[in-house]
Amino acid sequence: MTTYQIAELAELPSRYRGMLLNCFTAPKPAFLVGTRGQDGKDNLAIFSQVFHIGANPFLVGILVRPDVVERHTLRNIEATNVYTLSAVTADMVPQAHQTSAKYPNGKSEFEAVGLAEYRYPDFAAPAVENSPLQMGLELAERIDIKVNGTILIIGAVQWVRFGGEVTEDGFWDAAAQGLVANGGMDSYYPLLAPTRLSYAKP
Template identity: 40%
Template sequence: MLLEEKTIKILDRVYRLNLINSITGVKPANLIGTRSKKGEDNVAIFSSVVHLGSQPAQIGFIVRPAGENPRDTLQNINETGYYTINHISASFIQKAHYTSANLDIAESEFERMNIAQEMIADFHAPFVKESAVKIGLKHVDNILLPNGCTLVIGEVVLIEVPEESIDDIGQIDLEKYECAALSGLGTYYHLNKITSYPHVKTNEIPDFE
């Protein structure tokens, strides 16, 4: 199948939505937890989390335009300055998926989807208790993108990782805790480790045949 620009633009809306959301391959599946100034907790699934830098340790994620529906996640982050990113494992994919529902801000997705939450080290925002990898972030900036979406940038200030899932050089083995990946808007995958290679140095490039 070959699709050129003019064809892509006239595709059925849902077909195009699914196609463009899946052509980039699997994406990280995470739950982002926030707490409003009033103490209302929110958790929502995001597949747009991306590493931005290690020094300072910064992570970004994309929030779609709010339109008529306020984005509780972004609103809470802007108000309080703190949020959490929590890896999704195979054991709670279904619950995590349904956090994308547009609930009233006063109704917590933690309660509605029966997702256990926990507070760690006096951090302002709630973490997902069942997540193997939990990240606490301090809000740094919002950048408005050309398509109306917002890139939210945060600095990592707290990390919780199972000791058995991290090696002696700091790499996390995602397979050990059945970390899930997401393709499109609702298709989930297991991650299986294939191999590991060292940091690439020019004088160590193999002779490929």
């Protein structure tokens, strides 16, 4: 086992530290966040900090770092109040990852990476047509995190569109739909079939 103390972490080279410490919260979900700007330009960006906040109402959070490419996503969400989440499958990984490139103004990432848009009726933000799990969200709460200036965006899910079957007790299998987990910033893990356990009793 290797051990790092806080002072040793702080001394690691910046890129190496960013990569390593992002690996330490893997496996994480991989979602594409779709938005439409006030200028009508669509945006698509990959996010790995996505998490369930609650089931009633259905709330999902994403963490935004205002200093990187994600700032377009944040600007569009705040301007239009709506956005989508589309889960990333193994087939979509190269295109999904490519959305993190800084494209020159004027070109939407859908067009640049070659992913088709799905448009839910009367919903401004586009989702990814060939993702087996698409959600449309409305901004519910913005939280500015004091310790490091990141921003937590909480959305209330307005609609969900998904492929595959749901079991009698509500289980939906991400592996059967080909979803991947994100590792560090540039790594994607395919999933094996899951183990399901019963409700834990003493």
